[in-house]
Amino acid sequence: MRVSVDLNLCQAYAQCCYAAPRYFRIDGREALFYDPSPAAADRVEIERARLACPVQAIRVQDPEA
Amino acid sequence: MPADARPERIVVVGAGLAGLRGAEAIRAAGFRGSLTIVGNEPHRPYDRPPLSKHVLTGQVAADASQLPSSLGDDVTWRLSIGAETLDREARRLRLSNGETLPYDRLLIATGTRARPWIHADEAKLRNVFSIRSRDDAASLRATLAAKPKRVLVIGAGFIGCEVAAVCRELDLPVCLIDSSPSPLARALGHTIGAYIGEIHRGRGVDLRMGSEVAHLEHADGRATGARLKDGEVLSADVVVVALGAVRNTEWMTGSGLSADSGGVDCDDHGHVLDESGQPDRSIAAAGDVARFPHPLYGGRRVALEHWGHAVAQAEHAGRLLVGEDLPVPYAALPNFWSIQGDMVVKSAGLTDGADAVAIVQGDPADRRFVALYGRAGRCIAAVAVDSARWLPAYADKVASGAPFPPIDTATDRPLREPEIRDPGFA
Numbered sequence: 001m002r003v004s005v006d007l008n009l010c011q012a013y014a015q016c017c018y019a020a021p022r023y024f025r026i027d028g029r030e031a032l033f034y035d036p037s038p039a040a041a042d043r044v045e046i047e048r049a050r051l052a053c054p055v056q057a058i059r060v061q062d063p064e065a
Numbered sequence: 066m067p068a069d070a071r072p073e074r075i076v077v078v079g080a081g082l083a084g085l086r087g088a089e090a091i092r093a094a095g096f097r098g099s100l101t102i103v104g105n106e107p108h109r110p111y112d113r114p115p116l117s118k119h120v121l122t123g124q125v126a127a128d129a130s131q132l133p134s135s136l137g138d139d140v141t142w143r144l145s146i147g148a149e150t151l152d153r154e155a156r157r158l159r160l161s162n163g164e165t166l167p168y169d170r171l172l173i174a175t176g177t178r179a180r181p182w183i184h185a186d187e188a189k190l191r192n193v194f195s196i197r198s199r200d201d202a203a204s205l206r207a208t209l210a211a212k213p214k215r216v217l218v219i220g221a222g223f224i225g226c227e228v229a230a231v232c233r234e235l236d237l238p239v240c241l242i243d244s245s246p247s248p249l250a251r252a253l254g255h256t257i258g259a260y261i262g263e264i265h266r267g268r269g270v271d272l273r274m275g276s277e278v279a280h281l282e283h284a285d286g287r288a289t290g291a292r293l294k295d296g297e298v299l300s301a302d303v304v305v306v307a308l309g310a311v312r313n314t315e316w317m318t319g320s321g322l323s324a325d326s327g328g329v330d331c332d333d334h335g336h337v338l339d340e341s342g343q344p345d346r347s348i349a350a351a352g353d354v355a356r357f358p359h360p361l362y363g364g365r366r367v368a369l370e371h372w373g374h375a376v377a378q379a380e381h382a383g384r385l386l387v388g389e390d391l392p393v394p395y396a397a398l399p400n401f402w403s404i405q406g407d408m409v410v411k412s413a414g415l416t417d418g419a420d421a422v423a424i425v426q427g428d429p430a431d432r433r434f435v436a437l438y439g440r441a442g443r444c445i446a447a448v449a450v451d452s453a454r455w456l457p458a459y460a461d462k463v464a465s466g467a468p469f470p471p472i473d474t475a476t477d478r479p480l481r482e483p484e485i486r487d488p489g490f491a
Contacts, residue, residue, distance in 0.1 A: 002133035004112050007402045008373040008411070011454045028407025029433065029451045033119060036112060037129040061133030 001038050001046060002061040009057035016049035016058060024049055034058075072169035072347075073098040075386060076158065078148045079174030079313075080104025082112065082132065083352025083375040087172045089135050090383025100140050101166065103158070105147035106198060110134070114372060116202035117224050118404050121231040123210060127203035148175070151320035153345060170386040173317075173329060173337065173350040174379060177310035177370060182219075187281040190288045193304045196224060208303055209235055216240070217291055217301035219278055221248035223403045223410075225307035226261070229270045230406035240299055241265065242273040242291070245491070249410075253448055255489030256422055257436050260429040261450065264408060273299075310370060312354050322348075328356030328368035333394030335382045349382035351375065360396045361464070362415055362445070371401040398464045402453075408432070411453055413460035414446030419490065423470055423483035426455050435459055438488060439469025 003023070012030030016023075023035040023046065038046050043062070050058040075091055077084045080102050088102055104110070112130040119125040147161040157167040179195035182188035188195075194205045209216070209232070216232045218225045221243035232239035245251060247258035248265060266272050278291045281304060290300040314324040322345070323330040323338045329350050331337055335357065336344040352375040356368040377397040385391055403410045419438040427434035427450075435455050438446040443466045447459035462471060470482055 002131055004130075004133055006373065006376075007114070007404070008400050010402075012409075028409075030409050030453050031404045031407045033124065035129070036115065036125060037131070059133050061135075 001040050001043060003034060003036050003038060003046060004059050005032060005034050006057040006059070007032060009055045011055055013054045015052035015054060019049035019052040020045040070169075071388070072096070072386070074168050075100050075170045075172070076166055076168040077102045077172040077174060078158065079172075079176055079352070079354070080106065080108075080110050080142070080144065081174065081176050081352065081375070082110060082372065083174035083176065083379040084172070085110035085132055085134055085136070085379075086376045087174055087351050087379035087383040088140060090380040091172070091387055092136065092139075094384045094387040094389055096387045098169075101143060102140060103143045103146055103148055103160065103166070105145065105161070107145045108199065109142070109144070111199055113197075113199075114404075116199055117196050117227040118231065120199070120202045121206050121209060121228065122234055123206060127199045127206060130199065148316045151317055151322070153320055153322070153339075153348070156347065169347065171348045172379075172382055172386060173348060173354060174352045174375075175313040175316070175354050177312050177353045179306070180308040180311050182281075182306045182308070184280055187283065187288070188306070190281065190283050190286060190304075192287050192302060193281065193306065195306045196228070197310070205303075205305065209237065213237060213301075213303045215301045216303045216305065217242065217299060218305045218307060219243075219291070220307035220309065221245065221250075221262075221272075221274070222252065222307060222309055223249065223401075225305070226265065226405045227403060228305050228307060229265060230268065230408070233268045233270055234406055238271070239269075240271040240273055240301065242276050242278060242293075242299075244275065244277045246274055246489075248272070248274070250489070250491070253412075253416060253436075253488075254419065254422060254438075255491075256486050257448060257488070259489075260434075261405075261410065263429075264432050264450075265405070268406060310353065312368065314354060328354050330366065331355050331357040333358055333360070333364075334391070335378070335385050335395050347386075349385050351379040351382040355382075357395065359399075359415070360394045361398070361466070362417070365417075367399075367415065369399050371399055373397075373400050398460060400460065409449075409451055409453060411449045411456050412446060413456055414438070414444070414463035416446040416448070416488065416490075419445060419488045421469060421485050422488040423485050425459070425471060425483050426477060427452055437462070437469065437471065437483075439485075442469055443467070444469045444471065
């Protein structure tokens with residue numbers, strides 16, 4: 001699975017970190033760390049993170065695409 | 066075919082972020098003809114920002130940042146191949162493998178490459194690095210993981226600051242050197258750069274501002290340090306050259322397009338211009354390589370090396386090539402971010418030409434603030450350090466050319482005008 005985050009948009013609301021804690025993390029006050037290639041089996045978790053983002057900064061490509 | 070006919074073949078030169086998003090926009094706009102993407106790296110488009118951050122810390126593998134894409138199988142990828150020449154009369158490219166590739170519409174998105182170290186022989190030393198491609202980042206990562214004794218970073222722009230911060234996260238001694246009085250001084254001015262420099266210094270970066278490297282010392286094909294212009298020698302077993310970027314325009318030489326090391330010129334639609342200033346409506350450019358007149362800055366021609374700009378301008382250029390009617394002029398507000406260790410620096414607008422700056426929110430002493438830049442009484446840029454949520458409000462002031470100094474104040478301070486300072490551009 002391919003993930004990218006528009007960090008211009010990201011404002012560190014950290015909703016992705018709650019939705020998919022294995023793949024998103026805030027360092028310091030607002031520095032987002034994300035895993036750009038999560039395991040395909042965790043599609044649901046990543047989709048939850050994508051939908052939870054208040055500024056819709058997360059883009060995901062399905063593994064089969 | 067005439068410029069107003071329906072194109073059947075579209076070629077995108079450059080397989081980075083702008084090339085990818087441009088190609089997606091071309092398909093999203095309904096183009097069903099043949100679409101070819103030419104890229105000189107062997108890889109599908111990947112995201113570069115992680116390369117100078119989490120790839121170097123080892124938290125993300127160098128080959129893990131391939132970009133998500135909506136493109137399907139109806140795209141022809143020509144990778145490990147560069148464009149060598151452009152014949153606009155015949156509307157075809159000659160590629161590095163000798164083939165010719167015809168087009169009806171062409172999107173130029175060849176981006177930039179790292180500016181090489183000033184001495185070519187020293188740039189070839191085994192432990193001298195620059196970062197542009199994921200292969201660059203992978204080899205630097207491997208070197209940092211081997212716990213070098215001291216890293217020397219030449220150039221305290223955004224990439225240099227990010228690399229220095231990574232070194233401290235890895236607990237590596239690092240020296241950051243630049244002829245400017247403070248880090249990021251060219252981009253943000255000395256006043257704000259000095260605050261950011263203090264943050265890095267506080268994290269253990271050995272800042273050598275106002276210093277220049279004369280040459281690298283070396284033995285057995287490896288750099289052993291750097292001799293400064295004042296004669297001091299700094300020892301180092303890794304050298305990272307972060308002196309900015311050079312635009313990839315050489316392949317346009319002889320095409321009649323107005324292009325040089327600062328980019329290829331575009332009109333306010335996004336079409337490229339020829340040497341007499343006439344637009345070629347079959348060609349658009351996007352991303353780092355495109356130099357265009359920005360209406361927010363009096364039509365001054367700018368080429369922006371920003372992630373968000375590559376996306377926005379590529380989408381615009383893709384739709385333009387397919388024949389969509391788009392608002393003129395193209396006027397997206399420039400913005401970027403930089404993650405330096407766990408500190409986030411974000412900006413909206415362009416600081417060039419600023420004659421004043423004010424801290425309008427937060428406090429540099431708390432390492433968290435927003436600086437607003439003014440020029441001739443208007444807001445032209447805002448820079449946020451660990452204050453991302455406040456930036457959009459100031460970006461609005463920049464986009465609308467609101468008066469500077471601002472007449473309202475932030476919620477975290479009493480109602481009075483902020484202290485206006487010299488931004489400190491050289």
